[in-house]
Amino acid sequence: MASSSASSSDARGSASEPPLQPVRAAGEYDWYGVAHDCTVKLGMKLCGFLQRNTNSNSNGGDDHSGMVGSLNKQPGPGSPSGEQDQKPVRPELDFSTLYARDLLPNKNGEEITIEFLMEVADILLSYIRKTFDRSGKVLDFHHPHQLLEGIEGFSLELPDMPESLEQILVDCRDTLKYGIKTGHPRFFNQLSCGLDIIGLAGEWLTSTANTNMFTYEIAPVFVLMESLTLTKMREIVGWPNGEGDGIFSPGGAISNMYAVMAARYKFFPEVKDRGMAALPRLVMFTSECSHYSIKKAGGALGIGADNVILIKADQRGKMIPGDLEAKIIDAKQKGAFPFFVSATAGTTVYGAFDPLHPVADLCQQYGLWMHVDGAWGGGLLMSSKHRHKLSGVERANSVTWNPHKMLGVPLQCSAILVHEEGLLLSCNQMSAMYLFQPDKQYDTSYDTGDKVIQCGRHVDIFKFWLMWKAKGTVGFEAQINKCLELSEYLYNIVKKREGYKLVFNGEPEHTNVCFWYIPPSLRGMPPSEEWWQKLSRVAPKIKARMMESGTTMVGYQPQGKKVNFFRMVISNPASTRSDIDFLLSEIERLAEDL
């Protein structure tokens, strides 16, 4: 039974609907009006009649009326009070009496399946429209305890007995209603923002294909797409003919971990069988501004987080090569074995690019593996205007690059690229015979699953491949350039506008713009310790209010000695100058009394 009807109505408030009749949120869409409703109703009637006459010739009597029926139920906003009176014209199916067991593979489940999935698609299309609608909110905030209590009948509890398909549709609507619209043009909270339509289509297809990447046997097309795409990415990195190896992994943290594993194996292949006990004390280096996953990898792989040595960064957040060299020498003197440097191309908070050539020089000089964590900044490689910021990346032994960040590919899509071919395989291979039979009839070099630490591996490639097809390399380039232009626009405002203070000087290299907002009560004072303490409470306060008002989202954090500041990042091609303007005016509005 549908326990919640109010929850299926529009987040921005509309009259409550009668229970058990989930009516789709449509208050703001007047494009689908009475007219269409009429014609489809007419079509349906004719259709129903004609089908009765033709079903005798058909195999199972299935039809596509679900799709039309579901369309039909979308009430037009042109019918102001008509929604309640309008009798829904669903041709036959009443989801309140249907259950999962009635869907395919149920013998007569085809029609119900099609109509049910069309209903789901309707819900998603409505959500997609809202996502891009600036007059709608980014989120409808509730505290955990509120959602757990079952707000407006939306129960998260798992039942013993099945719920009707109608309730399942209500659950889908509610799930979206209380979630965050990460594709909204005013969502600036994470490095991965936006909702790419082609990528989304790719992900729908991926989940429908529902397969696994371990072998060519069960993922022939996806495995080849991965192979070609990785080659192309390595070409873009600058490795001749795209030589090397790689894999898509579940996120940048795991990609970075692969790099550490490959490096360790390169120096000490015995580690695989004999473990770290057989090795000298390994140390690795990364800048103090790098992503925490490097330290996590050190912890997980048995190297130890203490052996992940942090190198000083300059005021812009770039690794200082002199400090790297000093610490390599120091580690050697202390009897440790330095083996790995992770240079960051696009740090998480500042968006800084470490100087790759000097780092590469040191790696060469001291015989260290050079990794570039380009999870965030790797995308800039596709822009002829901005790729110089990663100059030297072609000298790296491995590169992490997350297309789900700057390229706007849906979550998740992260690649680890390794220059030396074969290393990933020999490092991770266990040759499970039930998967990787050598006596298959096809070229088993395409059974890539033994390169990874996973067994089953989600298909992350298709959405990216499809986006590349649809946009071309030039499309990605345009998208990236646009985001960087926007951040320059923001930077130029923040630099001059009263009440703002940049966290570091100089134009942004990536789309990160970091700033404090100084509320009226704190302006014009000398920055004492007390003043900084007060300022540190401003960003969290504004953010809390921002989430409660639901109008926009931007992240904040302290870094080193710098108290809480906002970090703006732009990776959503839907965002425009007006959204940047909106963000600033919203910060000012929310901080008026601070």
Added chain:
Amino acid sequence: MASSSASSSDARGSASEPPLQPVRAAGEYDWYGVAHDCTVKLGMKLCGFLQRNTNSNSNGGDDHSGMVGSLNKQPGPGSPSGEQDQKPVRPELDFSTLYARDLLPNKNGEEITIEFLMEVADILLSYIRKTFDRSGKVLDFHHPHQLLEGIEGFSLELPDMPESLEQILVDCRDTLKYGIKTGHPRFFNQLSCGLDIIGLAGEWLTSTANTNMFTYEIAPVFVLMESLTLTKMREIVGWPNGEGDGIFSPGGAISNMYAVMAARYKFFPEVKDRGMAALPRLVMFTSECSHYSIKKAGGALGIGADNVILIKADQRGKMIPGDLEAKIIDAKQKGAFPFFVSATAGTTVYGAFDPLHPVADLCQQYGLWMHVDGAWGGGLLMSSKHRHKLSGVERANSVTWNPHKMLGVPLQCSAILVHEEGLLLSCNQMSAMYLFQPDKQYDTSYDTGDKVIQCGRHVDIFKFWLMWKAKGTVGFEAQINKCLELSEYLYNIVKKREGYKLVFNGEPEHTNVCFWYIPPSLRGMPPSEEWWQKLSRVAPKIKARMMESGTTMVGYQPQGKKVNFFRMVISNPASTRSDIDFLLSEIERLAEDL
């Protein structure tokens, strides 16, 4: 430009279509006929007319005609030669002149977006129907080089310039055409089979919501769903009140790795900072029939694969507790530190359940962490009839359980459950300030992202939660019982039928049924070494022919001294006795001349 039209036609052959007019594959669906076509066409005409009169009142002139239009283009099989002459009634949009840049966020992109996604949905719905259609094939096999050469115009190459939306739709059809229908009732190749419609709906929604699990801030609903579902799973494992901790991870191999990490940290918390160098030589134990991910975890985490000691299994594939004890004692005598036993509940090939109580006794006696790898067998916990096979699992310190296997949840969905609360967090936490700000306005204990080695984490929970809602606990139970009944049916046939030989005796405990098929030429002979050698080539040969004919799929492998045999596994609720019968008759047909 659409480079391939033939490739968009039915896999089972149909006349080639004129180029640039991708016509959807529909040869086998006569449920959607001329009648419906006519009515919708009529509807469309009326619709177009009425819309012209109402668009002046509408906001942007959007309509839902795409959905009807796309429906309309589905040619009816009742129109044998009519397909070519039939003018597609697509109301306005010509995808051959439209590009990704015309979609949202393009200012006028809403209508194009809706219609494009409806086209994609049509393609997927058509695929779903085919998936459940026994008269259709499981796959259309091609060698890697054939697909790479661009079969029937299907080019995998990534272009510099964008391709039209029409070509993108063709690419989607081609991708599905050359893929494997893992949801087909006759696909028995992997532990994860089937295409659950509710789960699929859940995955479509997940990809549309496109968010990340690290914080409540950006995934409030999903984070709570995960928390409630994990609690319920722990209750089912048998931990009082569902106490403990857990996380959904990218697959069983990573879940097992988490277990090893948690155990190592429990004994030696200093490993996180100081690494394996600070520890004695650790050893861990798992049966020789266990999944290779345990050894992989040992290799990755710096323990060393040699320190993953394999325990002998009996003829059924169950770990022999006596050998475990002997090897624990032996390791201690050699100065190593035994810390971890992974017992398998449902081995990959035999489907064996290790004896959990005796293993638990030994773990208790020798102070070892007990892990249960129930990736495959965990599902049986939801069946009151079969859960006794995991008796003792409640004594484990950690459990891996993959709902994407026996419960039929779409890929991927794997849980690691840990009995001791707080361990995952303290083991993996790095407290990145840009994500896990302690001064947020909500209860930050729901920011679960610091428990994991990933940073961003895909939302794997929603599809599972939604399936649980839709089926109830009882629905999962029925599904599991049905699959196990089927395997019993298969076992009983194979036991008696001429030409079959079981790999091990006794009724299957899980759905795995392992057997050799002995072709006519090898029957009635004493099994010499040469005979076994010949037999070892039979399964690969049959499998190759099976894939080429595309009718069904089942896995094979050797194990230990046992030459290549078939491993049947049943986890698809769509499979029936007739599919089992079909598989056997197909094996016999394909091996007739062997």
